[in-house]
Amino acid sequence: MNHIPKKYYIANWKTYQSISTIKRFIQASNQEADWHETIINSYIGIAASYEHLYYLHKKISKLAMHLGSQDCSAFLPGAYTGQVSIESLQDMNISFCLVGHSEVRAELGQSDMLISSKFKMLLAANISPIMCIGETLAQKNDGMALQVLYDQLEHILNFLQSYTGSTKIFIAYEPRYCIGTGIVPSSDDLQKVFCFLKSLVQQLPIAKNVMFLYGGSVSSKTVQQLHDIKEISGFLIGKASIDFQELKKIVQSDGRMV
Ligand SMILES: O=C(CO)COP(=O)(O)O
Incomplete structure (x- = not known):
C-alpha cells in the first residue's frame, strides 16, 4: 500500500486578523464545497491571537481545522498579570502552541530558558509545542547558522533525552531574513539545515514524533520548490494564510498529497 505522509499547514495569523476578517475567512471556506477533499492527508492548523481563540474554538471543527495559540505563559494560573496560562488555553481545546517565534524573541526578549520552560509545560499538558528557531542574515553570512539553531534547541534537546510521552513535537525552522520578505532559502541551504536538525533528534526516544x-x-508562489525537500513535513505560514483562497492554493500545491 502506498503510504502518503500527512502534511502540516499551520497558519500563523499573528495580529493580522479581527473578528470581522475572521468571519470573512470562515464564509469563504463555507463556500468551498471541495475544501474537505482538498485537505485529505493534510493537517490544517490556525495559530490565532488569544482574543480570538474563544470565538474560533466554536467554529474550528466545522472548518476541518485545528486550533492553536501563538504563545503561552510559563507560569501556572495565579498572580501573573497580562499572562495567558496553558490551563486557560486548554479550555479552548487548543491542539498546539507556538513557542520562541522570532518576533517574540526579538520584541519581548524571551530567552531560550523561558522558551524551553513553556515547551516542557505544553508537553505536560499534552499540547503539541511548535518550537520556532532561525538565524539572522548576519549570522548566516558569518557561517553561524547551524550553531545558532543548535543553541536555540539545546535546552529542549537535553530535556527530550528522557521524555517518552507521545505528544507530537514540531520544530519550525524560520530564518529571520525570510519572514515577511518574499525570500525563501535555496534548496541546498534548506537541505543542509533540515538534515542537521534531523541528525539532532534521531537519537531521541521520541524521534518519530518530531516533525x-x-x-x-x-x-x-514559493511553496512548490519547498515541497522538494523531503525532510519538511509542513509549513508555518504567516501573511499568506489570512486569505482563505491563498491558503487553499498552498494546500493544493502539493499534488502528491491530494
Ligand atoms: O513568521 C512566519 C510564520 O510563523 C512567517 O511569516 P510570513 O509567511 O509572513 O513570512
Whole structure:
C-alpha cells in the first residue's frame, strides 16, 4: 500500500486578523464545497491571537481545522498579570502552541530558558509545542547558522533525552531574513539545515514524533520548490494564510498529497 505522509499547514495569523476578517475567512471556506477533499492527508492548523481563540474554538471543527495559540505563559494560573496560562488555553481545546517565534524573541526578549520552560509545560499538558528557531542574515553570512539553531534547541534537546510521552513535537525552522520578505532559502541551504536538525533528534526516544516545518514567505508562489525537500513535513505560514483562497492554493500545491 502506498503510504502518503500527512502534511502540516499551520497558519500563523499573528495580529493580522479581527473578528470581522475572521468571519470573512470562515464564509469563504463555507463556500468551498471541495475544501474537505482538498485537505485529505493534510493537517490544517490556525495559530490565532488569544482574543480570538474563544470565538474560533466554536467554529474550528466545522472548518476541518485545528486550533492553536501563538504563545503561552510559563507560569501556572495565579498572580501573573497580562499572562495567558496553558490551563486557560486548554479550555479552548487548543491542539498546539507556538513557542520562541522570532518576533517574540526579538520584541519581548524571551530567552531560550523561558522558551524551553513553556515547551516542557505544553508537553505536560499534552499540547503539541511548535518550537520556532532561525538565524539572522548576519549570522548566516558569518557561517553561524547551524550553531545558532543548535543553541536555540539545546535546552529542549537535553530535556527530550528522557521524555517518552507521545505528544507530537514540531520544530519550525524560520530564518529571520525570510519572514515577511518574499525570500525563501535555496534548496541546498534548506537541505543542509533540515538534515542537521534531523541528525539532532534521531537519537531521541521520541524521534518519530518530531516533525519539521519550514516558515518564512511561504505562499502559493514559493511553496512548490519547498515541497522538494523531503525532510519538511509542513509549513508555518504567516501573511499568506489570512486569505482563505491563498491558503487553499498552498494546500493544493502539493499534488502528491491530494
Ligand atoms: O513568521 C512566519 C510564520 O510563523 C512567517 O511569516 P510570513 O509567511 O509572513 O513570512
